[in-house]
Amino acid sequence: MKLLITGAAGFIGSNFVYYELDKHPEDEIVALDLLTYAGNLKNLKGCEGNEHFRFVRMDIRDRENIYKLFEEEQFDIVVNFAAESHVDRSIEDPELFLRTNIIGTSVLMDASLKYGVKRYHQVSTDEVYGDLPLERKDLFFTEETPIHTSSPYSASKASADLLVMAYHRTFGLNMTISRCSNNYGPYQFPEKLIPLMINNARHDRSLPVYGEGLNVRDWLHVYDHCSGIDLIMRGGRNGEVYNIGGHNEKANIEVVKTILKELGKPESLITYVTDRKGHDLRYAIDPRKIEMELGWKPVYDFNTGIKETIEWYMDHQEWMDEVTSGDYLHYYEQMYGNR
Ligand code: NAD
Ligand code: TYD
Secondary structure, eight states: OOEEEEEEHHHHHHHHHHHHHHHHHHSEEEEEEEEOOOOOGGGGGTTTTTTTTTEEOOOOTTTTHHHHHHHOOSSSSSEOSSSSOOOOHHOOOOOHIIIIIIHHHHHHHHHHHHOSEEEEEEEGGGGOOOOOOOOOOOOOBBBTSSSOOOSHHHHHHHHHHHHHHHHHHOOOOOOEEEEOOEEETTTTOSSHHHHHHHHHHTTOOOOEETTSSSSSEEEEEHHHHHHHHHHHHSSSTTEEEEOOOOOOOEHHHHHHHHHHHHOOOGGGGEEEEEEOTTOBBOBBOHHHHEEEEHHHOOOOOOOHHHHHHHHHHHTTTTHHHHHTTGGGHHHHHHHHTTT
């Protein structure tokens, strides 16, 4: 099988490349990424030299070059991780989110139809369902929960999902969609809650908690997200949506306090700051469909996963320093500049 993995130098995409090379060493992978501020080619350093792996720097909105690539490579499966992914940035600049997340998706689907891709998989998010009330612990997102978005980010992801389903119905695109809850694990860009807090705590800087820190997220280790996508894209039913989540709901303040405790830092570093506009209260996934249809099960519980993740960032301080200083942006030129 030949796979195209877009957004492959980002957090989840890079973890997914490693997952696929490990689980399906016979497959060939083309890893595509534009290398925006969120894309770090160093995340894929461990794949260098693997004959089943090739990196391509490309914009998913660049129709001409995307078509050329699809014509050359004749992919069996396309998995689209490429996106603008940070809610706070979408509040500052919505338009970029529309261009990348919606238009980019349509280009990849047009190419998939034109060049006979067997399965197009769209990596979506539980944020398309909006939020749940804090006091209703009995409510969960199922695949039937209506789309009801809060931020420009989630609205752009929901628009992409609707377009993927429209391509299925109108053009017969063979597709699946996965909607996962918040991920944590190695290689996450330190603008997101967990790596940001680890990095600030490491430097004894204040930890900015939005509002009162009571918003709840349903955390899943990135490895378990990858195993879910792998099952769906290979064995999921054509035209279906699958939720992925492991019932690990935590209030933000709990997560932040866990990080401080693990690092032996004082809670006095916590600073409550102005809340995010439109801040979703609670996310919680009902994963029964993927469990029952595809036999998916997460391997990580939050306590083990968060400890391992904190250790990973402490063992990879050079990675963190390069990302926060911006040095990682030069790596592509070093590696590919003269080729
Ligand atoms: P990320 O921001 O770390 O990675 C996104 C990657 O896409 C980056 O490497 C970036 O360079 C690349 N990219 C951006 N625009 C591009 C373009 N025009 N062409 C090619 N590449 C481009 O994000 P992530 O956290 O790894 O998320 C990956 C996907 O998973 C996204 O679609 C996101 O919506 C979804 N998702 C994320 C989470 C989470 O908790 N992080 C949860 C559920 C779903
Ligand atoms: P984030 O990692 O941005 O993911 P998302 O908004 O997609 O869920 O944020 C996770 C939660 O943490 C969210 O409720 C916002 C909150 N948060 C803070 O309190 N402080 C921060 O500095 C950041 C980045 C997030």
